[in-house]
Amino acid sequence: MTPSSVSISELAALRSRHPEAIAEAAARRRRRPLVRDGARLMIVAADHPARGALGVGGDELAMADRADLLERLVLALSRPGVDGVLASADILEDLLLLGALEEKVVLGSMNRGGLAGASFELDDRFTGHRAEDLARARFDGGKLLLRIDLQDPGSLRTLHSAARAVDDMAAHRLPVFVEPFLSTRSGGRVVNDLRGPAVARSVAIASGLGGTSAYTWLKLPVTDDPEDMARVCGASTLPVVLLGGEVHGDQEGAYEKWRKALGLPTVRGLVVGRSLLYPAGGDVGSAVDTAVGLL
Template sequence: MIDIADLTRRRIIDPECIPNAWRTRQRAPRPSDGRLLLIAADHPARGALTVRGEPRMADRRDLLRRLAIALARPGVDGVLATPDILEDLLLVGLLDGKQVIGSMNRGGLQGSSFELDDRFTAYDVTTIVTHNLDGGKMLTRVALDDPGSAATLEASGAAVTALAAAGKLALVEPFLSERRDRHRVENLLDPDSVIRSIAIAAALGATSAYTWLKLPVVGEMERVLAATTLPTLLLGGDPAGHADTTYASWAAALAIPPAAGLVVGRALLYPPDDDVAAAVDIAADLVHGAI
């Protein structure tokens, strides 16, 4: 059980405990099978709080409880989140022996008039290196009718280059996107759009040596994944439909090179039956085989 009152107290009286804890954190080697299962929890920073239409991620205490359950399960390699969440997990010792990926650009707030302005408002490369995180993740949405996409591409390319220079993983999450109305941006999830986004994302930065992709599971995944040789983690998204159907789609996609694992948040943290441990165990088995 995470003591929320103690977390707040420590932040009040000893903020230096956070950088101190980063310095002493026990890092983890990359899994020997080369595959990763990461739990994603960077949605709230973009104002994306809903799961199946309900604002369930608004309760930070409950979110941390679910993350604690997930990170304790065998086969879970690490977590992807923003500084506020990672530092809570850090202070209670849940990041020892885990891969830690810092979420970088959270400025495109869901439903805002500036949603496609994906500015870097969370982690920067300097902090990722200073705190010895394992990498950084960037959302890279491209809207062909939005001039702001040029700045997003430039910033993502610079982050890829800087992370690679430090030997850190650059996890790029590309989408071709369209604004349907003033308050709704839609990512295009047809195979051809995802393939086009892959081609754009793979070329970002001065080197792709440390670049991994984070991609949705869509139709025709064999053709989609044939678009790249970069290691690819499959994302879960806001869960919809029957969980068994979702797991089956993940299993089929994971069998296709270059799929190298999963990075999933809401579908594992808020499963339909609310059994976080069981959902995470299924995902771990899909990624790493029998644990």
């Protein structure tokens, strides 16, 4: 059994008999530049399961079926205009073995210790990819989540760890996509403040992390008010990708918000996960094609 002939049903057998196949697939993967000739990025995100966040809409375990998730990812990555994927190590390694990452941008998710719903959710430890792991696997960058609750001491530990991760990524000359939020707890849940002033403040904090911002990108939510979004992106000169987030059934409304925000000068693309992989109508290919069309 060779990686080029592996199907999803054969992944477990290959992993058990030939664990070295993952490193071999990573070593021979055909790479590409992060950004091609100023074009904008279209990245599909699938790092939610590693934080225990498996729900989509009303289905709390939608992303728990790994074979189904991989089928959706392989389809999304095959669509024209899709540049790459953001995921945790296990998912990226499955995609490597399936041959789905050739000439794609591959971004590893770095901190997944802040498990959804946990008392320690905002003490978001770096339990995923390290800079050295990403460099060894010849991946193209990493992403870290930075949620800051001014009333939670765990946020300070996350902030400090995030700054050191930015330094480590820069030392390897690897881009790091920082996803910042100002957050609070409400009813036992962490809630991100998506109002313009709060997002702009989070941008200012994230932009100053580490000893250099040379390799730092920002991964930001889209605010409801287009004028707020302009102020948010104006809070930094760092390149920005827009995150998709929950669309709550209003897929067309989400597309329109993304389209307007993509017109801002620092915005360089989209990183979208569940709303494309599990669209309301069920047609992954059509949802991905529509998002690509916005670019």
